[in-house]
Amino acid sequence: xxxxxxxxxxxxxxxxxxxxxxxxxxxxxxxxxxxxxxxxxxxxxxxxxxxxxxxxxxxxxxxxxxxxxxxxxxxxxxxxxxxxxxxxxxxxxxxxxxxxxxxxxxxxxxxxxxxxxxxxxxxxxxxxxxxxxxxxxxxxxxxxxxxxxxxxxxxxxxxxxxxxxxxxxxxxxxxxxxxxxxxxxxxxxxxxxxxxxxxxxxxxxxxxxxxxxxxxxxxxxxxxxxxxxxxxxxxxxxxxxxxxxxxxxxxxxxxxxxxxxxxxxxxxxxxxxxxxxxxxxxxxxxxxxxxxxxxxxxxxxxxxxxxxxxxxxxxxxxxxxxxxxxxxxxxxxxxxxxx
Amino acid sequence: xxxxxxxxxxxxxxxxxxxxxxxxxxxxxxxxxxxxxxxxxxxxxxxxxxxxxxxxxxxxxxxxxxxxxxxxxxxxxxxxxxxxxxxxxxxxxxxxxxxxxxxxxxxxxxxxxxxxxxxxxxxxxxxxxxxxxxxxxxxxxxxxxxxxxxxxxxxxxxxxxxxxxxxxxxxxxxxxxxxxxxxxxxxxxxxxxxxxxxxxxxxxxxxxxxxxxxxxxxxxxxxxxxxxxxxxxxxxxxxxxxxxxxxxxxxxxxxxxxxxxxxxxxxxxxxxxxxxxxxxxxxxxxxxxxxxxxxxxxxxxxxxxxxxxxxxxxxxxxxxxxxxxxxxxxxxxxxxxxx
Numbered sequence: 001x002x003x004x005x006x007x008x009x010x011x012x013x014x015x016x017x018x019x020x021x022x023x024x025x026x027x028x029x030x031x032x033x034x035x036x037x038x039x040x041x042x043x044x045x046x047x048x049x050x051x052x053x054x055x056x057x058x059x060x061x062x063x064x065x066x067x068x069x070x071x072x073x074x075x076x077x078x079x080x081x082x083x084x085x086x087x088x089x090x091x092x093x094x095x096x097x098x099x100x101x102x103x104x105x106x107x108x109x110x111x112x113x114x115x116x117x118x119x120x121x122x123x124x125x126x127x128x129x130x131x132x133x134x135x136x137x138x139x140x141x142x143x144x145x146x147x148x149x150x151x152x153x154x155x156x157x158x159x160x161x162x163x164x165x166x167x168x169x170x171x172x173x174x175x176x177x178x179x180x181x182x183x184x185x186x187x188x189x190x191x192x193x194x195x196x197x198x199x200x201x202x203x204x205x206x207x208x209x210x211x212x213x214x215x216x217x218x219x220x221x222x223x224x225x226x227x228x229x230x231x232x233x234x235x236x237x238x239x240x241x242x243x244x245x246x247x248x249x250x251x252x253x254x255x256x257x258x259x260x261x262x263x264x265x266x267x268x269x270x271x272x273x274x275x276x277x278x279x280x281x282x283x284x285x286x287x288x289x290x291x292x293x294x295x296x297x298x299x300x301x302x303x304x305x306x307x308x309x310x311x312x313x314x315x316x317x318x319x320x321x322x323x324x325x326x327x328x329x330x331x332x333x334x335x336x337x338x339x
Numbered sequence: 340x341x342x343x344x345x346x347x348x349x350x351x352x353x354x355x356x357x358x359x360x361x362x363x364x365x366x367x368x369x370x371x372x373x374x375x376x377x378x379x380x381x382x383x384x385x386x387x388x389x390x391x392x393x394x395x396x397x398x399x400x401x402x403x404x405x406x407x408x409x410x411x412x413x414x415x416x417x418x419x420x421x422x423x424x425x426x427x428x429x430x431x432x433x434x435x436x437x438x439x440x441x442x443x444x445x446x447x448x449x450x451x452x453x454x455x456x457x458x459x460x461x462x463x464x465x466x467x468x469x470x471x472x473x474x475x476x477x478x479x480x481x482x483x484x485x486x487x488x489x490x491x492x493x494x495x496x497x498x499x500x501x502x503x504x505x506x507x508x509x510x511x512x513x514x515x516x517x518x519x520x521x522x523x524x525x526x527x528x529x530x531x532x533x534x535x536x537x538x539x540x541x542x543x544x545x546x547x548x549x550x551x552x553x554x555x556x557x558x559x560x561x562x563x564x565x566x567x568x569x570x571x572x573x574x575x576x577x578x579x580x581x582x583x584x585x586x587x588x589x590x591x592x593x594x595x596x597x598x599x600x601x602x603x604x605x606x607x608x609x610x611x612x613x614x615x616x617x618x619x620x621x622x623x624x625x626x627x628x629x630x631x632x633x634x635x636x637x638x639x640x641x642x643x644x645x646x647x648x649x650x651x652x653x654x655x656x657x658x659x660x661x662x663x664x665x666x667x668x669x670x671x672x673x674x675x676x677x678x
Contacts, residue, residue: 094665
């Protein structure tokens, strides 16, 4: 009965295919190095809505529509949708889904949410629950900034370790018992790791230990090494967290640097775009994966990647109460072959 | 491959058993009619912590410990834990889990979260992913009140349609391929339903249409009727929402009233305890189910129940922006037999 390779990792017997993807980003993300890989962008961060929160919901809807149209499906074909975002009570997701008539499961994993939704959707489809599923996440610089930090108009200064919350939404459509690549072949569910970082402007260092724990466990439980992947890519550790993760693996005698990157580093040109340590937010890993990385898998530049979105599970209240930052990372293998 | 009875309902081929349960409540919940069914309570709503938020995390930890000890397991035996709560960024759950060394999946379904975690955990175990899982949720009157409404010290008046957020945590331990009752036999995943209610103090009327949609779909997809259940129990529609749900079913020619109740109605003595329409919060359905209803299943007063926690997916921001209240409900069948 039990099918795990280890406590945290499962190899999917019936790997689902990713049959549709959609990405919608803001102007700043469009101006970055991955510009040409995104489906659409908006000039004014409002997407025609009268609040940023409504704009973020609209981005999720548009990303889902794009992904469904690529899959040649409608929302009625979906057996379920898993979605999440950074806003209090995950409103971007539930408001985006309310017009869709789709069985809905809300998730919260902060910026790891695309990893969680891709992992859980794949496990459910592998278990025979449904034929098609959607995994959707988003973030928005303006909604996140005013919720977590200060009003935009205040113009608060950002320390060098800070990251820039991406205005971006990504959607993926999964098909059970996939017949065409890319496939989701393995899932590693992460534990919460908290090494005592208390600076809410230093997310990379807070999340790097969680990414290490999940990826190292993945190697241990699958018997694989970094060389088995064309690319290992974390969610949004940013440049500082990326360096720390490389160091952690060096300490274990493993050099991941040659085939490792981070979605937060890939999304922006840190120097020209003034984003300090790079991008972050649920939409960062979602859009970089659904836009750029999936395209590189499809054109066979990459054939097997370990995608590991990372999340910092703090809130402004916990920071005010002096708490450190618990973090989590979930890893998913996406491959052009079924193993 | 595909095992659904319908788009939303799955019959579990390998029903997991509920092998452990734990419930921790506040003083007011302890003073209510279900007092004797809870494991422990706290006099001062702080549980020895220096903030209400930390107290809510502590309640989750204590409920999980109690459930694990009943199951004669430790956290190291768990293959994963699914948890959620009402607080921004679901901090009660992630902070409770960070000391546990357990693969963690955070969920957000507002007060429906125990339905979502029980459903998803059961589906994963049924699919062969792991041997033991925990489903945990909580809410706390003081953390919820200051987050969603006004500071407690303000003493704001509550309209008659309001409900009282329960100070309560519930935890369940599930065993794959269960060998002893009660079993989780069916799962129905709900859609988001929003009938345009905008009053954030009127959650019952907002959530009743979602409960109806899920339960009615459950009957349709399983071919069952209300008479097939000893008890149909919603999460926390409260007395007003309960009446509305009975009306909705009457309109369809089905009388659920004789074997229908609501956890929000059961938890408090509405008249004596001044809770207006009854209890609410992620901890309400969790504690009433894990404490009272599970005991009645175990002593065979009840043999098959349809447990349907309900959630209102609003936030203070969406209310301020004039939005209506999207709601969701997930239903789970718990039975002393495997069908």
